[in-house]
Structures are given as C-alpha cells and as structure tokens.
Amino acid sequence: MRKPRIVVLGAGYGGLITVTRLQKQVGVDEAEITLINKNDYHYETTWLHEASAGTLHHDKARYQIKDIIDNSRVNFVQDTVVSIDKEAKKVVMTNGEVEYDYLVISLGAHPETFGIQGLKEFAFGITSIDSARQLREHIEYQFATYNMEAEKKDERLTIVVGGAGFTGIEFLGELGNRIPELCKEYDVDFNKVRIICVEAAPTALPGFDPELVDYAVNHLQKKGVEFMIGTAIKECIEEGIIVAKGEELETIKAGTVVWAAGVRGNSVVEEAGFENMRGRVKVDGFLRAPGHDDVFIIGDCALIINEEINRPYPPTAQIAMQQGEVCAKNLSVAIRERGEMATFTPDIKGSVASLGEHDAVGVVFGKKLVGTKASFMKKMIDNRALFMVGGPSLVVKKGKFNIL
Amino acid sequence: MRKPRIVVLGAGYGGLITVTRLQKQVGVDEAEITLINKNDYHYETTWLHEASAGTLHHDKARYQIKDIIDNSRVNFVQDTVVSIDKEAKKVVMTNGEVEYDYLVISLGAHPETFGIQGLKEFAFGITSIDSARQLREHIEYQFATYNMEAEKKDERLTIVVGGAGFTGIEFLGELGNRIPELCKEYDVDFNKVRIICVEAAPTALPGFDPELVDYAVNHLQKKGVEFMIGTAIKECIEEGIIVAKGEELETIKAGTVVWAAGVRGNSVVEEAGFENMRGRVKVDGFLRAPGHDDVFIIGDCALIINEEINRPYPPTAQIAMQQGEVCAKNLSVAIRERGEMATFTPDIKGSVASLGEHDAVGVVFGKKLVGTKASFMKKMIDNRALFMVGGPSLVVKKGKFNIL
Numbered sequence: 001m002r003k004p005r006i007v008v009l010g011a012g013y014g015g016l017i018t019v020t021r022l023q024k025q026v027g028v029d030e031a032e033i034t035l036i037n038k039n040d041y042h043y044e045t046t047w048l049h050e051a052s053a054g055t056l057h058h059d060k061a062r063y064q065i066k067d068i069i070d071n072s073r074v075n076f077v078q079d080t081v082v083s084i085d086k087e088a089k090k091v092v093m094t095n096g097e098v099e100y101d102y103l104v105i106s107l108g109a110h111p112e113t114f115g116i117q118g119l120k121e122f123a124f125g126i127t128s129i130d131s132a133r134q135l136r137e138h139i140e141y142q143f144a145t146y147n148m149e150a151e152k153k154d155e156r157l158t159i160v161v162g163g164a165g166f167t168g169i170e171f172l173g174e175l176g177n178r179i180p181e182l183c184k185e186y187d188v189d190f191n192k193v194r195i196i197c198v199e200a201a202p203t204a205l206p207g208f209d210p211e212l213v214d215y216a217v218n219h220l221q222k223k224g225v226e227f228m229i230g231t232a233i234k235e236c237i238e239e240g241i242i243v244a245k246g247e248e249l250e251t252i253k254a255g256t257v258v259w260a261a262g263v264r265g266n267s268v269v270e271e272a273g274f275e276n277m278r279g280r281v282k283v284d285g286f287l288r289a290p291g292h293d294d295v296f297i298i299g300d301c302a303l304i305i306n307e308e309i310n311r312p313y314p315p316t317a318q319i320a321m322q323q324g325e326v327c328a329k330n331l332s333v334a335i336r337e338r339g340e341m342a343t344f345t346p347d348i349k350g351s352v353a354s355l356g357e358h359d360a361v362g363v364v365f366g367k368k369l370v371g372t373k374a375s376f377m378k379k380m381i382d383n384r385a386l387f388m389v390g391g392p393s394l395v396v397k398k399g400k401f402n403i404l
Numbered sequence: 405m406r407k408p409r410i411v412v413l414g415a416g417y418g419g420l421i422t423v424t425r426l427q428k429q430v431g432v433d434e435a436e437i438t439l440i441n442k443n444d445y446h447y448e449t450t451w452l453h454e455a456s457a458g459t460l461h462h463d464k465a466r467y468q469i470k471d472i473i474d475n476s477r478v479n480f481v482q483d484t485v486v487s488i489d490k491e492a493k494k495v496v497m498t499n500g501e502v503e504y505d506y507l508v509i510s511l512g513a514h515p516e517t518f519g520i521q522g523l524k525e526f527a528f529g530i531t532s533i534d535s536a537r538q539l540r541e542h543i544e545y546q547f548a549t550y551n552m553e554a555e556k557k558d559e560r561l562t563i564v565v566g567g568a569g570f571t572g573i574e575f576l577g578e579l580g581n582r583i584p585e586l587c588k589e590y591d592v593d594f595n596k597v598r599i600i601c602v603e604a605a606p607t608a609l610p611g612f613d614p615e616l617v618d619y620a621v622n623h624l625q626k627k628g629v630e631f632m633i634g635t636a637i638k639e640c641i642e643e644g645i646i647v648a649k650g651e652e653l654e655t656i657k658a659g660t661v662v663w664a665a666g667v668r669g670n671s672v673v674e675e676a677g678f679e680n681m682r683g684r685v686k687v688d689g690f691l692r693a694p695g696h697d698d699v700f701i702i703g704d705c706a707l708i709i710n711e712e713i714n715r716p717y718p719p720t721a722q723i724a725m726q727q728g729e730v731c732a733k734n735l736s737v738a739i740r741e742r743g744e745m746a747t748f749t750p751d752i753k754g755s756v757a758s759l760g761e762h763d764a765v766g767v768v769f770g771k772k773l774v775g776t777k778a779s780f781m782k783k784m785i786d787n788r789a790l791f792m793v794g795g796p797s798l799v800v801k802k803g804k805f806n807i808l
Contacts, residue, residue, distance in 0.1 A: 130551045137548040144541040
C-alpha cells in the first residue's frame with residue numbers, strides 16, 4: 001500500500017512547527033512528508049520591524065530550513081505555491097506540481113490595503129526579509145540623498161507609518177532608536193526629521209489596555225513620533241499621503257510611506273475556492289477546512305472566533321505555533337485512522353509590544369507590564385519561538401540576549 | 405598697522421597643507437589667517453572610490469578640520485564660497501563676506517561632463533562624502549529591490565562606470581570586492597550582476613605603462629568587469645546609457661551609472677574672471693594667478709605644464725600638497741616683503757592605482773610595481789597624506805594598516 005502523502009505549504013511558524021512535530025511523531029513507513037516554501041529559509045515575521053528599521057540585521061531574523069528539519073524524513077521543495085486544486089488534490093507551483101493525500105495550508109498573510117489607492121505602488125511593507133531590507137535601504141537612501149541636493153527637501157526625512165497596531169507601534173519604537181544613528185551617519189539635523197503615525201481607529205494599539213496604550217504613545221512621542229489618531233489615509237501618492245481632516249483633504253509629503261495597518265489571508269486560499277472571509281477560512285475544531293477533511297488550515301489563513309468577545313482571534317505567531325502542534329497530532333490520527341483528534345483552543349499567554357531597545361508594553365499571564373520588565377519578557381517570547389521550532393541550539397544561534 | 409589678512413578657500417589637500425604650514429611659519433602678529441570650507445571636515449578625495457563602493461566607511465575617509473588646525477591661529481569659517489570679487493578683494497559666501505589681502509584658491513575640481521546629455525541628472529559621481537554615500541546606498545537599494553519585484557529586472561544589477569581613468573579603475577577594483585558581499589547580503593545570483601566600464605579613449609588608464617594597464621584590465625576582467633574601450637557614451641538616460649558602436653547607437657540598461665571620466669577646475673574660478681582653461685588657471689612659477697600677485701591658486705584649479713610632454717600635469721593630491729608647502733612659504737615672503745619666493749616644481753614620486761584589497765598597479769620612484777607590493781605602497785601613500793597634514797596621531801587614527 002502506498003504511504004499517505006502529507007504536503008505542508010509554507011515554512012512560517014505554523015508550518016515549521018507542524019513539520020518538526022510530524023517528523024518525530026510519524027514513523028518513516030507511515031507517511032511521506034513534503035514541505036514547500038518560497039525561500040530556503042524561515043524568517044521571524046515578528047522581528048521584521050527591527051530588520052526594516054535597520055536595528056537588527058535581517059540575517060539574525062532568519063535561518064535555513066534544512067538546518068531545522070530532518071532531511072531524511074522531510075522532502076523540502078523550494079518553490080512558490082501558485083494554486084491549489086482541491087478536487088484533483090494537487091498543488092501547482094511555479095516549477096512543478098505535487099499531489100497530496102493530506103494538505104496543510106500555512107501560507108501566511110498578505111497585506112490588507114482596504115482598497116486605498118496607491119498603497120501597492122508607493123508604500124513599503126513590513127512583510128518579509130525582502131521587504132524589510134528594501135525598506136531599510138530606502139530610508140538610508142533618503143538620508144544619504146538629503147545633503148546631495150542644492151535645495152534641501154525636508155520631506156525626504158519624513159516617514160509616515162500607516163497603522164498604530166502592533167507592527168506599526170513596534171516599527172516606530174525601532175525608528176526611535178535608529179533615527180539618531182541615521183542623523184549621525186548622514187550629517188542630518190535631527191530636528192528636520194519627522195515621523196508621523198496615522199491611524200484610522202480612535203486609539204493606538206486597539207484591543208490593548210488603555211493604560212498601556214498611553215504608556216506606549218507617550219514613550220514614542222518623547223522620541224519624536226507625531227500621532228494622527230482617528231485619521232484615515234485616503235490615498236497614497238508618489239509624494240506622500242492624502243489624509244482626511246474633517247471635511248478637508250490634506251497632503252502630507254513624505255519620502256517614505258510604510259503600510260502596517262493590517263493583513264488578510266493568502267490569495268491562494270481565496271482562489272482555491274474555500275469559503276473564506278478576506279482570505280481566512282473558518283476552520284472546524286480540528287483545524288480542517290469545512291467540507292474538506294483532508295485539508296488543514298493554520299496560522300494567518302485560519303479564522304477562529306474568540307467566543308468571549310465574538311470576534312476573531314488576531315493572527316499571531318503564538319496561535320500559529322499552537323495550531324501547528326495540534327495539526328501534527330491530528331494528522332497522525334488521520335493517517336493511522338485511529339485515535340482521537342484534538343480540538344484546538346488558543347491558550348493566550350500574553351502579548352507584548354516592543355517600543356525599541358529596552359522598553360515595551362504588554363500583558364503576560366494576565367499581568368500588565370511596562371518598561372524593562374516588559375522588554376525582557378518580549379525577548380523571552382522571541383527566544384521561546386526559536387526554542388519551539390529548533391530547540392536550544394537555535395536559541396543560542398539566533399536568540400536575543402541584549403538584556404539590560 | 406593692520407595685519408595682512410590671508411584667506412584660504414577650501415580645506416582639501418592643498419588648502420589644508422597651506423594652513424597647517426602657515427600656522428607654524430607665520431607669527432601671531434604677522435597675519436590673520438582664515439580658512440573657509442563648505443564642511444567642517446576634510447575628506448580624502450583619493451579614498452572616495454572605497455566609500456562609494458561600500459568597502460570603507462565614509463567616516464574613515466574624513467576628519468574634523470578643528471582637530472588639525474591651530475584654532476588660536478586660524479579662524480575657521482564653515483560656509484560655501486559663492487564668488488570672488490578680485491577687484492574689491494573680497495570673497496562672497498552663502499552666509500557672509502570676507503575681505504582679503506592675500507587669497508589662496510584651493511577649491512578643488514568639478515566633474516567634467518564634456519557636454520554629454522543626462523549625466524548631471526542620472527549619473528552618480530565620486531566627488532565628495534555626500535556623493536560617495538549616496539552612491540553606496542543607491543547600489544544597495546538596487547540589490548535590495550531586486551528580489552521584491554515579481555518580474556525580476558536584471559538591469560538593476562548592472563553598474564556602468566563611465567571612464568577607465570584612475571578613479572574609474574579604482575572604483576571597479578572595489579566593486580570587485582564588494583559585489584560578492586552584496587550578492588550574499590541580498591540573496592542575489594552573482595551571475596546576474598554586470599559591471600561595465602565604458603571608456604572613450606583607446607586604452608584604460610591613459611598615460612600608464614601598457615604592461616601595467618594590461619595587468620589592471622586582466623585583474624578586473626577576472627573579477628567580472630566587462631570593458632568597452634574606445635567607446636563613447638553619447639547620452640545618459642534614466643534607464644542607462646546610450647553608446648556609439650560604429651555607426652549604430654546601442655542602449656545599455658543599467659540601474660546605476662557612475663561618471664568617473666574626468667574633472668575640470670572650479671566654476672567659482674571661471675566666474676571670477678581669471679583667464680582659465682576649463683576652470684584651471686595657468687599660474688606663474690610662484691603659484692600666483694597671472695596679473696594678480698595677491699592671489700595664489702593651487703590644487704585642481706591650478707594648471708601647470710609638464711614641459712617634457714608639453715601637457716598639463718594631472719590634478720593629483722600629491723601635487724596639491726607640494727603646492728601647499730610652496731604656497732605657505734611664498735605667502736610668508738609676501739607678507740614680510742622680504743626673502744625670496746620659491747618656484748614650484750612638481751616632484752612626482754610615483755602613482756599607484758588600487759585594484760581592490762591587496763592588489764594594485766603603479767610606478768614608485770621610477771619602478772613598476774604590481775600586486776601586493778603595489779598595494780602596500782598604495783597604503784603607504786595614503787598614510788603619508790595623513791602624516792603630511794596631521795602628523796603621526798592622524799595616521800594612527802585614520803591610517804590604513806590592513807596589510808597582507
């Protein structure tokens with residue numbers, strides 16, 4: 001009898017946890033495991049704000065997939081997933097196809113632009129290693145060019161960050177550390193630099209405790225960040241952005257616009273014909289797509305409702321990793337056709353937003369934290385993600401130990 | 405009686421040597437010395453190819469003027485020279501004016517574009533700290549952007565260097581070291597990168613010994629540089645350059661075009677009404693402008709004919725420094741109205757072109773050198789320039805000791 005073929009799409013937090021668990025839990029004769037990923041490396045999505053600002057080298061935020069997986073057990077294919085044919089049970093990639101008996105979709109998120117014109121053309125994202133280093137280099141180039149022009153364009157030194165959610169706030173925190181360095185490097189007057197955060201919602205860090213939000217906003221304002229809360233970006237143009245101020249439209253010139261205001265599921269999921277809400281599929285208790293017991297969906301493409309507040313859980317690395325554990329277990333049950341599948345329940349241990357080096361705000365095990373304690377916890381969370389995937393050796397190699 | 409006012413324009417090699425010699429040779433009661441420079445730092449023009457390629461940090465190639473001059477003897481003014489009124493004996497700057505009794509013009513060179521359209525708009529130069537770091541950042545941004553585009557544009561990875569003279573060749577040598585680093589940093593296939601050197605003259609390094617030229621060209625070709633010798637750039641456009649191939653015109657697409665094919669004197673000299681050839685003034689034996697005994701012109705704005713070959717000496721740091729020594733001496737004679745002025749005769753100790761780390765070609769004290777020996781001599785020459793201006797402490801601080 002042919003071994004069942006398990007195909008995992010994407011080596012993000014969810015996909016890698018699934019594969020590293022599967023390679024231990026499933027015997028060599030029980031299943032063929034294939035992992036497909038665009039790059040030959042995994043990157044820490046939750047560290048990209050640092051690589052984008054230039055406060056952490058992007059190589060610190062990625063590691064080789066082959067160093068993590070058991071290459072005798074897992075067949076790794078570096079390719080880009082183009083589409084899923086769930087009837088023919090196959091995945092089409094740029095350079096080939098692969099058939100599956102069980103599929104795990106852990107392809108991650110795409111940016112959500114809410115139909116705002118010009119964002120795709122003119123705004124930078126904080127979404128991948130590629131985008132992070134491009135953004136870093138773009139900002140550096142703006143600073144490097146400033147003194148070259150006979151007529152100085154101060155807008156080259158203006159950075160607009162769209163979105164005061166998690167990514168936006170963390171990126172602003174890093175800029176707070178990075179901008180003084182850039183001013184020194186390129187002989188630029190710090191007072192010429194403007195950092196503007198535009199957020200359509202009535203508060204920064206929606207969903208966070210108001211006390212923590214105040215702490216974060218005050219901290220960033222002290223570092224020079226201007227907040228425009230309750231302000232919608234109407235359009236992104238080559239020269240900057242257009243915002244609505246009451247009835248009036250105002251143009252803010254900016255050499256750099258960063259869009260960090262939310263994500264949606266992956267377009268491959270939408271195009272595959274699964275019932276979805278903005279690319280996210282409301283999975284069953286076992287993390288399967290409704291009506292498709294052979295397809296598991298985890299991470300940013302999975303939609304799970306938090307019954308307490310009747311809203312979806314936000315897409316986080318924490319939940320993706322927990323889903324990976326459950327997904328691996330349920331796949332073992334599926335291929336063996338015995339045992340009981342586990343039901344997924346998120347276990348939210350906490351949430352900490354970094355505010356640059358040595359400062360942060362958050363809640364850990366129900367306790368509010370700010371400052372160096374929160375910053376310490378943030379680094380522990382980052383190190384834990386490494387530990388979960390690659391054990392102690394990966395923590396030693398890539399961990400964060402720059403603790404006060 | 406009022407002390408004579410000596411005003412020195414520009415803190416390049418010539419100006420700084422003049423001032424550091426004057427502050428020792430001229431008593432506090434004998435003259436007022438003013439040095440005017442655009443930046444508060446001096447930079448090593450001959451090291452800019454390294455800062456531009458990114459193989460040496462630009463801060464290594466500059467130092468603070470106040471650390472070099474005797475601030476009790478020299479009045480340093482940071483300002484940009486706009487014009488010289490030689491009849492009223494005054495210098496107009498962006499933020500003020502200053503009168504002189506004796507003027508030293510050591511303002512350095514401007515790029516010579518030979519009327520080629522588009523170079524000013526689209527080509528980068530290797531002319532200042534500002535331009536060097538902009539060029540470095542521009543190249544990095546091209547590499548950083550390459551993987552971000554769904555349809556890869558290989559021309560982003562093409563660098564055209566216009567000119568195979570000293571600066572062009574030395575910059576190509578640094579690129580030979582830098583490109584593999586950039587490929588690693590930005591996950592770019594080395595085979596996609598093209599480095600093209602376009603030179604209108606029938607040889608690279610015109611004026612150099614043919615054996616040394618062959619060595620240099622072979623070395624750079626091995627590192628991947630393509631040479632188009634005897635080929636004129638007809639126009640620089642946003643997408644690259646247009647060259648003449650016989651009767652045909654050919655467009656070469658390139659994300660980066662660097663213009664390193666020659667310099668002319670400073671436009672301030674031209675506009676001041678001195679008789680000049682492309683901004684360079686044929687000075688008398690004492691380095692004075694003809695008909696203006698109160699104006700000394702040294703460095704890249706001075707034109708001195710090499711009688712042996714009936715052609716002007718090239719503008720080099722070596723000659724500018726030697727002129728600074730003579731200029732300071734002659735100024736002492738002028739203000740004292742006694743003694744004999746010295747006649748300037750260039751003493752060419754040699755000329756070495758770097759080909760990247762640990763390789764070079766050149767002639768030193770009449771002896772041809774290639775490889776590590778030449779590279780060692782190049783670093784000694786660089787260190788000597790530091791020593792001449794700032795003594796042993798500046799050599800320790802900024803010197804090059806990365807010797808094989």
